[in-house]
Amino acid sequence: MINFAAANILSMERIKLHDKEFRIFIPNEKIQQSICDVAKRLNEKYKSGVSPLFISVLNGSFMFTSDLLKLLDFQCEISFIKLSSYSGTESTGEIREVLGLASPVNGRDVIVLEDIVDTGNTIVELNKILLDKGASSVSICTLLLKPDAYKKDIAIEYVAISIPNDFIVGYGLDYNELGRQYKDIYVLDQ
C-alpha cells in the first residue's frame, strides 16, 4: 500500500541536517528526465557488442545506480566499491577505499557510476585502481558535475546534470551521513 503521507514528508521545500539548512534545488522529475537522457545514450552505444561492467561508487550513487539501471535495455553487470573523500562539506583530497571491489575487472569495459564529480580526486584515483587491475577501458558516468571545481584531465563521458560550485544533499548525497534518503536535491542555504 502506498503511504502518501510518507511520500509528502520526503518532498519538502526546506530541510535541516545537523547544524545546516538546505532549500530545494533540483526536483525529482528533473533528475529522472536527465537520467533518462543518459540511459538513451548508453542504450544506443551498448545495443550491440560487449556488455560492460558498471561499478557504482558507494554510498552516494545508490539511488542514481538504481534508477539508471532500470532504464537500460542491454545486458550488463553491476558491482560496487566504497570510497570516501569528504568530511563535512569539504573534500579532504585524500581518497580512502573503504570497501574493496568484489568483481574481477581484468579485460572488462568498465563504466564508473558516480553521484557527483567535484574536484575529480575520486575518479582519478578510481581510474588508476581499475586500470592497474587490468580493465580494458574505463568510462565515467556521473549524475552531477561541478564544472567550476573539476580541473582534471580525465574525460567525463556521461553527465546527467551540471551544477554550480555549491554544496548539495539528497538523492543519495549526504551532509555528514544525513540527507541521503530525499528524492529531490537540496542546496545549502547560507
Ligand code: IMP
Ligand atoms: P571529488 O573527489 O572531489 O570529485 O568528490 C567526489 C565525492 O565527494 C562525491 O562522490 C561525493 O560523495 C562527495 N561530494 C562532492 N560534492 C558534494 C556535495 O556537494 N554534496 C555531498 N557530497 C559531495
Ligand code: MG
Ligand atoms: Mg560519491
